[in-house]
Amino acid sequence: MFASIGSAEDFWRLPTALYSLQLKVNCMDEIRIAWLVPSAEFGAYWPPVLHELKKVIPNTIFYTGRLWPGYDPEAPGTEVIEVVGDTQFIATQKIEMGYSRGYIKATPAIIFPLLKFKPQVIFASGFSIWTLIAIIFKPIGKWRLVLVYESSSPNVDFRDSKVRSTIRRWMGKFADTFVSNSRRGKEYLVEVIGAAESKIFAQPYMVPDAKALVEKIDNNNSISLSFPHPIFLCVGQVISRKGIKNLLEACTILQSQGYSNYTVIIVGDGEQRSELEALTKEWDLEKQIVWTGWIEYGYLGSYFLEADAFVFPTLEDTWGMVVLEAMAFGKPVLCSKWAGACEMIVEGENGYIFDPYDSEGMANAMRNLIDCPEKLVIMGQKSQQLIAEHTPENAAKLIADVTSLVLEKS
Numbered sequence: 028m029f030a031s032i033g034s035a036e037d038f039w040r041l042p043t044a045l046y047s048l049q050l051k052v053n054c055m056d057e058i059r060i061a062w063l064v065p066s067a068e069f070g071a072y073w074p075p076v077l078h079e080l081k082k083v084i085p086n087t088i089f090y091t092g093r094l095w096p097g098y099d100p101e102a103p104g105t106e107v108i109e110v111v112g113d114t115q116f117i118a119t120q121k122i123e124m125g126y127s128r129g130y131i132k133a134t135p136a137i138i139f140p141l142l143k144f145k146p147q148v149i150f151a152s153g154f155s156i157w158t159l160i161a162i163i164f165k166p167i168g169k170w171r172l173v174l175v176y177e178s179s180s181p182n183v184d185f186r187d188s189k190v191r192s193t194i195r196r197w198m199g200k201f202a203d204t205f206v207s208n209s210r211r212g213k214e215y216l217v218e219v220i221g222a223a224e225s226k227i228f229a230q231p232y233m234v235p236d237a238k239a240l241v242e243k244i245d246n247n248n249s250i251s252l253s254f255p256h257p258i259f260l261c262v263g264q265v266i267s268r269k270g271i272k273n274l275l276e277a278c279t280i281l282q283s284q285g286y287s288n289y290t291v292i293i294v295g296d297g298e299q300r301s302e303l304e305a306l307t308k309e310w311d312l313e314k315q316i317v318w319t320g321w322i323e324y325g326y327l328g329s330y331f332l333e334a335d336a337f338v339f340p341t342l343e344d345t346w347g348m349v350v351l352e353a354m355a356f357g358k359p360v361l362c363s364k365w366a367g368a369c370e371m372i373v374e375g376e377n378g379y380i381f382d383p384y385d386s387e388g389m390a391n392a393m394r395n396l397i398d399c400p401e402k403l404v405i406m407g408q409k410s411q412q413l414i415a416e417h418t419p420e421n422a423a424k425l426i427a428d429v430t431s432l433v434l435e436k437s
Contacts, residue, residue, distance in 0.1 A: 059086040059087075061089075062152070065152070066093040066131060070095050074104030075236035076232070082423070084427055093110075094110065116130075125182045128185075138160050149171070150175050152177070162198060172203050173202065174199065177367070179215040196221050199216070209231075211370070228425065232425055233348055235354075240327045252330075254317060256335055257403060261293045264296070265298070266299050269340065270341050278315055278390075282310075286394065335403050339360065339361065346368050354377065359407055361379050361392045364383075377407075377410040
């Protein structure tokens with residue numbers, strides 16, 4: 028059973044066999060699972076998944092040391108979230124065009140709520156101190172360990188660090204199974220961690236809920252954007268890693284080719300914003316570029332609804348939830364090849380994949396949609412088709428099925 032599940036030909040779908048697994052534990056109500064996510068700083072997508080998971084496994088606790096901006100403790104799903112200590116990222120090396128390297132400082136006191144809760148299964152995110160604690164106390168707690176690796180990227184993988192890779196391989200030996208959003212994550216787990224392919228579930232668990240993005244919108248605060256179409260939407264932190272400067276360079280190329288009747292709306296804030304706004308003026312792009320600043324998650328849906336396409340020029344992202352969110356709203360996606368979520372794009376069908384360091388290639392992708400506006404609808408429909416199975420409900424089923432499997436094998 029274990030090998031046949033892990034080697035499924037259809038990468039994005041769980042085999043039907045999983046849904047017929049019978050637990051040795053007679054009732055899911057008796058199961059206790061814990062999530063260890065030291066930092067959920069950009070985790071506004073978590074509550075819908077946790078809400079659905081609680082329906083399946085009521086005894087679920089999501090432990091974290093950091094919450095996201097605009098966190099609403101009344102939102103469905105947040106009742107299972109518990110904050111333990113205070114998590115900080117300690118940077119040891121600043122990477123201008125990628126994730127800074129370093130480590131997450133999280134309280135070792137997580138062990139006390141774990142021993143009190145007595146979970147049968149722990150889903151531990153990444154190779155943090157919390158994962159190490161779950162490994163050390165595994166013989167005492169007698170829990171099963173699922174190692175969750177979001178996806179692969181150069182400055183997160185540390186493939187060039189023998190010390191980190193050795194420690195991670197050692198930690199991987201204590202995992203009963205693995206979960207990753209993407210093929211890239213699966214490849215890393217096999218090639219570097221030495222995990223057996225048959226023990227890896229490669230299916231998106233970080234998925235969007237379009238309702239959560241519009242939950243605060245009503246007739247009084249919905250928006251109507253009176254800008255030239257097509258409107259390209261870009262959402263994210265305004266920092267070097269997100270590649271927004273490269274997007275502006277692509278717009279200057281379009282300008283030199285006589286294209287001016289389009290709009291790029293940039294939603295977000297960050298340390299690079301003042302610099303890029305100055306470049307917008309210097310490069311005479313003020314008619315094309317609109318800066319909104321940070322928008323609360325529950326209002327973002329207005330911008331997705333008004334946009335014609337989504338552009339994600341990131342230079343390094345392990346996943347990129349905004350890509351899936353755009354797809355949920357039926358938008359074509361122009362996506363950097365350095366985003367883990369680019370695997371959700373079928374080239375030429377629901378969008379285009381480009382190298383963000385190649386501004387001309389990015390401009391070409393934008394021009395394809397400017398010149399052929401009929402593609403906006405066709406590709407948008409394809410996006411909705413592709414994202415249809417990746418819902419909070421199915422993410423919760425994935426987690427429940429992984430739980431069932433590791434308990435069955437115990």
